[in-house]
Every structure is written in C-alpha cells, then in structure tokens.
Amino acid sequence: MLSEPPAPRTPSATTPARPHRALFALAAASLALVLAACESTGLGSASSDDSGKATRVITTAHGKVTVPTHPLRIVSVHSWSTETLLDLGVKPVGVENSGETYVPPRYLKSWKATPKATTGAELDYEKIAELKPDLIVGVDVPYLSKAYEQLSAIAPTALAPFNEAADWTAYPDATARFVNRTAQMATLKEKYEDRIAAVRTTDGAKLADSHWDVIQGGFDNGNYWIYSTASPVGTILTQLGAGFASATTSVAKGNTKSVSYERADLLKDADHVIYYTNNDGSPANNIQKLFALQSFKELPAVKKKQVVGTADFLPGSYMDALGMIDSVHKALNGQAS
Template sequence: MTQHPHRRPRLRRAALAFTGAALALALAACSAPATGDAGSSAQTRSVSTPEGEVTIPVHPTRIVSVHSWTTESLLDFDVAPVGVENSGEQYVPGRYLTDWKKTDKVTDGGTIDYEKIAALKPDLIVGVDVPYLKDAYSKLSAIAPTAFAPFDDDSTWQDYPKYTADFAGATAQYDALKKKYDARVASVSSTYATQLASVKWDVIQGGFDAGNYWIYSDTSPVGAILKELGAQFASASAATKAGENQSVSYEKTDLLTDADALIYYTNNDGTPANNIDKLFALQSYQDLPAVSGGHAVGTPDFLPGSYSDALGVIDAVEKNLKTFQ
C-alpha cells in the first residue's frame, strides 16, 4: 500500500474519525462562540487559508494550537500558546518538551476537546489542514477565528512555520530563523561537499501497517532537507514516487543494500519510533553496509514542522557525514 510521505505526523497516531458521542459533545460545547481577553480582537486583519479568507486579530494574545507543527513553530517564535495538542509526549522534540508539558492539552490523539478549547477563551486557533482538522473546522471556528496552514500535494515543511508566523504576527522571529537555517544549509553543503556528492541515503520510518516499514522519497520532509544540502539518494528512496512512500515488509531489507547511510525516526529519548525496532532486530538489517558501518542516523525531528526541527535534522546528518572519510 502506498502512503503519502508526510500524511502521518505526530497528530495522526490515533484514529482520524470522531465517534458519534464525541461529535454530540462537540456540538454542545460549541453552541455559542467564546471570546478572548477584552480588546484582543480590537484590531483585525484578513489572512488566506485553505478554508478561505479569515479575519483574525492583528495581535492575538490567547492562541490555541491543535497541531504539533504549529505548536512547535509558535514555541520557536517565543509565542506561548494557551492550549496545545496531545498526540504523545514521546513524539515531542526535547527542545519543546518543558513548554509543551506545562500548557493545557486540548486534544487526545485525534479527538478534539471543544469544551476545553472554549474554556480557554482563545482569540485565535491555529493548526494544519489535515483531514480530521478540516472536518473539525466549522466547530473550531464557532469558538474563535481559526486559521490553518495548507496541507496538500504542493505543501512542504517550510510552509508550516511560514503560515504560523503570519497568523501569530511573528514575522520578525520567522525571518531570523529562516536566515539561520539558510546559513546552516550553505555551511554544511560547502564543508561536506565531497561526502554529500558520494554518500547515498535512504529515508525510512517504522510503519503502522502490520509487518511493514516505510521508505520515503526525496520529496519527503527529511528527503527535502537532504536534497537541499546536496545529498544523493540510494535506490529505495530514489525509486519512491514523489509525493508518496513505499510500505514494504520488514523482511525486505535487501531494498536498502546500496545505501551508504540511513536516516530514521526516533522518540525524543532516542529510542526507535513506530515499530521500526522490528526491522532493526533482523540480522539481515544489521548486516546492511550502512548499519554495520555505523551510518544509521536516528532523529526525533524526522517530521519537521519548524525551523528548529529542520536544524535538528541537519545536525544529525552532519554528525554522520563527519564519519565518512
């Protein structure tokens, strides 16, 4: 079965559909819009979203984030949301964990607590236009102005910080982080040009299909960062159709034979994420040149939603490039 390359971020660890009971609660909770702090919406402006033009406060002061990608960028911009998603503590990169833990949680996996969101009196709700949030949009927008970053075949990880900065009025912070990222890409690309021209990478993740792992293309979020650095790709990732990913049996380790290096998803404590330990346990995996040579790279930033996440990917890649002579 083929999956889209970033159709399963941290918010999609649970089912995407709501039960009838949850919907009934949602409707009851959203019977009347809640308002934020007095004066927080005195000045407004219009922003473009997948749901059309949305009027939002010029200076939002009580932001609820219902997706990990918008949460991480808000924290990058030193904007403290009053409510955030809860899709699993183990998936929250360490740099955000302290702030994430102390903030009220407004989701439980794929289930949104509309009553809790309303009680927080947000003046703005932000997120990403993934399918289950798109379905929830009308109920969220009944609580407060709701602005989502686009999520479609043309979207890239860089869209999420860009839109989040616009919604939150954090353009200056965004510009500074983008500048830092661009400089880092240029530095690593230059310093390791020889290795980047010769080392071939495959991008993999533990799958949610029984007995399968996933191989990502060079247009996946991590693939795109590698590509921007000037990296080359081994046959498994190179053969994966842009915008999709391959779901293959754990037994098919031979697909990774020509990779010089592998990059995969870890939890924030460094342990393998999403059942990929089943792949790692196979002797045929341990015998792969990339693995036996010490070039299997784990990163908790595998599904980047912010510039700090992307910088974390570059750090992990650079650390391994140093080991190639």
Template sequence: MPLPSTTPTPRAAAPTRRRLLGATAGAVSLMALAACGGKDAGTHSGGGKSGSAPGTRTVDSAKGPVRVPARPRRVVAINDFPMSAMFDLGQTPAGVFDAGEEYVPERDLARWRAVPKVSDGVGGAVQVEKVAALRPDLIIGIDAQQNLPYDQLSDIAPTVLLPFSKSAAPWRDMSVQTAGVLGVPAALDALKKRYAQRTAALRKTYADVLARTRWDLLQGGFDEGQWWLYGHGSPIGGILADAGARFATASTRLAVQQSVSYELVTSRLADADALFYYTTNDGRPANLGPKLFAQQAFARLPATRAHRLFGSEYFLPGGFEDALAALDDFESALKKLKAA
C-alpha cells in the same frame, strides 16, 4: 502532518505530523505535495484587508478568508505544526493538541508539559469544551485534520486551517503561514538565514563525504510487517538534499514516501552506503523501528554491517528549529563517516 481514514497510525484519531508525514503510499495529500508551496497566510498592510474591523486583520485559510485579531493573545494550536511554529517564534500557545510527549523535542518539552491539552487524551479527538474553557481569541490548525468540529470551533474563536495539503515542505510553509496569521511575518527571518547558512556550510565542509555517500531514509512505521521508505522529495529528503546529500536508488526513485514490506528490505536498501532514520526523543528507533532493525535481512544490509545507521528525532520536522536540529544530526553522521 489530507489522509484517508485507513492511514495506519499509532492513534486512530491523531491529526499530528507523525501521522501526516508518516503516511502510506495511498495518502491523498502527500502524493500531491509537489503541486505548490504555501504562501504567507496573512495580510499585513495597515490593520488588515479593506473591510476588517479595527484591531483585526483578514487572513487567507484553507476555508477562505478569516478575520483574526491584529495581535492575538490566547492562541490554541490544534495541530503540532502551528504549535512548533509558535515555539520557534518564542510564543506559548494557550492550548495544544496532545500527540504524546515522546515526540516533543527536548528543547520544548518543559513548555509543552505546562500548556493545557485540548484533545481527548493522547492522540484523541479535539474537544470543543476543552478549547472553549481556554477562552482563545484565535485557533490554528491544518486542513488535513479529519472529523474536526470546524463550525463549533469557529463559534468559539476565529479558526484558521492552514493549507497543509498544498505544501511540499510543511515544516517551512506551515511555519511561515503561522507567523503570518499571528501578525509577525518577519519573525522567522533569522531562522531562515540560519538555515541557509547551515546548509551551505555543510555542503562545503563535507563535500568529499557527501560525494561518496548515498543515503536511504526510513521510518519504522506502525503496521506489522511494514516500514516506511522516504524519498528525495519528502520533507526530510529536501532538508538533507539542501545540505548536499545524495540518495541511493530507493530514495532517489521515490518522490515522497511509501509503505514497504519486510520482505523487500534487501532489494530496497542494499545499495545504500548509510541509512538515516526516525527516532523518539530518547534516541530509540521510533514506532516499530526496533522490529524492523531486528529482521535478519536488515542486519545483513551493507550499511548495517558497516555501522552506518544514523537516527534523528527530527526526521519528521515541525518547523525551522526542527529542520536545523535535523541538520545537526546529519552533521554528526557526516563527521563519523569522515573519520572512518
């Protein structure tokens, strides 16, 4: 999802990827994402690094080395990046943070509903008592989570915070690192291959459409009178760029993302041939998207008038399956543009 406490969010305490990837321009970590990509968080030779007890491994984390079970069985995911990674790996967490089911992909919804929630309601703080009651042998979160009772959680079970704040593509890096912490670093290989094949196929199949279409990327945002513009270096921008997307001026000039006022809708989006935006899992524009779309300036945009608005609930991807689903939505848009 590294953000200051002033970051606008639908839930003040929610440490989710919607908050973390839907930040304003002042967010500290997302402005520094280009620094480096994450590395595999786990160490897997033998039973772990030298000095580890039998049945354990020592893995890297944002808090330094942490000794974890060689094969953890009861894992609590206190952020939805490791949760998404576990679902992608075919594993079910013992507990998860509750970011709200409207943001959970349909493919994971039944599993998600059955897993105990460890936050104080939807978007609330992580509750130590709820985590402890699940008797975890491993807890996984990310270093961007604020006011996290790390020491108390570490007293319950080994707690690994993944270095989100050093990641340019959290959906990929947090997945790879989660797999490493869980001791299954090769388990994502098939998904990595699928992603590479999918992006290559889209570039080839839709080369003509991709060459003539320029995209801007946006999210409705949470502050009245404001929406969020996403750039070529944002996670969703990187996924679409892998598939051959070209960007309009606004998303080309912007590295990651920024908050923009309604008054600037025309100046920022007027030269886009098509718009790609964030939806909830029922297909509606997410957050305050309906208010943005209702603005007269938005209705007069060339892309709007040409019916070239394309939504995706995977706009803020949490893992490889989300990235692949975002590519599916992008292909649906390309098919419509090709047929037009």
C-alpha cells in the same frame, strides 16, 4: 512531531508548463506575495472588532478570516503549529496532545507546561472554550477540517492548507502569517539557510559522495516505509547536496513505499540509512523489527555504523529542520550511530 500517524504522500504532477502558463504562474505567485505581505502588515485590511481591538484579514484553508492583529491567547490544535509558535517566541495557552513521545526534546518542557486542548484526533471543545482563545491555529488535516465550524464558533480559526505533497516549509510560514510574526520567521529562515550553506562548505565532499535511504517504521502490520527524495528529510538532504540510494530513489515524488520488514535487502546500496526515533532516542513505530533481522545487520550501512536515528525526521518547524541538519552533520563526522 506528529498530530496523527504520518500519511503516505501522494504523487504530484511534474509535467513541464508551456511558456504562457509559466508566465501566468509567475504573475500569480507575485500577486500572492503582495497579498501575503499586506496580510502580515495589515495593509489594506486593518480594522477593529466590537471591543475596539485591532483586527486584520488573513487567507486560510477555509477562506478569509478576520483575526486579532496581535493575538494574545492562542490555542494550537496541531503539532506543526505548536512548534512554530514556540520557535517564534509565542506561548500558546493550549496545545494538542498527540503523545509525549513524539514531542521533540527542544519543545518538551513548554509542551508539558501548557494545557492540552486535544487527545490525539479528539478535540476537547469545552476545554478549548475554557481557555478563552482569541485565535485558534492549526493545519487543515482531515479531522481538523471537519472540526472547523465548531472551532470557529469558539474563536477565529486559521488552518493552514494541507497538501500531502507540500514542502514542509509551507506550514511554519502559514503559522507565522496567522500570528503576525513574519519578521521573526524571516530570521529563522535566514538561520536555516546559513546552516545549510555552512554544512555544504564543511561536508560538501562527503555529502556528494554519500547515498542515503530514508525509512520509518510502518503503522501497517509487518511493514516499514521508504520515503522519497521529496519527503521532508529528502528535501533537506537534497539542499545539503547529498545523494540517494536506490530504495529511496525508487519512490515516486510525494509518496512512500510500504514494504515487508523481510526486505531489508532493499537498503543494500545505501551508505547511510536515516530513520525516525522517539524523543528519547529509541526507535519509533516498530522499526526495531527491521533492526532485529540478521539481513539488516549485514547491510553495509549497519556494519559501518552509519544508521542515523533522529527525532526530527518529520520536521514541522525550522528548528526541527535545523536539528535534522545537525543529525546529518554528526553522522558524516562519526558522531552519530
């Protein structure tokens, strides 16, 4: 589910830390967990606003923000936040509108029924104000970062820090913390981890013997994108114990590679090719241009009918990630094409 065209990910440093730096990092991480726990429970930060409603202080991409302890009217300005709110049983009063075709089926009914606060990257400030939010949530992507002051003038605004190379789980975790639903998030995480373990048990041998390439239709003319093993799909495949083919392993961590549609041959050693679909199952973002080529049709994965489409290709929530796992499981068992 997209709030904007997915940006190619950038490389991140992978140099090993020296022992004293590793200890410092561990201590810092422990402190961060304590602070997050305090924020989620209100420990040390509980107070009230002018109306007497309980408030707490949370950490966001734009520093400390005072928010309602139990927000009742939440506007989400990013799809990843919207999906997590719905996962947590929170019904927002307003959501982003980045196009119905990108909304995964599990969220579509709720998304359609909710007033829209944006159109693509254009925010409707008047509409957001009319919705009378007591909290605005989102992700600090560039256009929302620029809009932060205007949004925070309407209501307390909590944007999750955005990092193109970040683990996808950072965003649902942040949203749950913003809306004080960390206990419910812990349940979702446990469900996800149990599903990973179950599929590793049932399909472990197949996964260990499989090599996957991860691709998407490109927004740049004439090219498709190859994702790295550290992409959201790559991360989930790694957790499942799958292997990767050479096209995906050739992409640096946190990056994507844009290549001509004519280079279908780059996928020649993949047992499975997984790609992004719209919510109706149709190929997304012009990838059908690749599929139409004879060179693609002759690939081993295509001949074996092991090309796997999924609307959960860019997971923004744990339910998306669970859908991604199901797509892989079905593919390994001949239930997907």
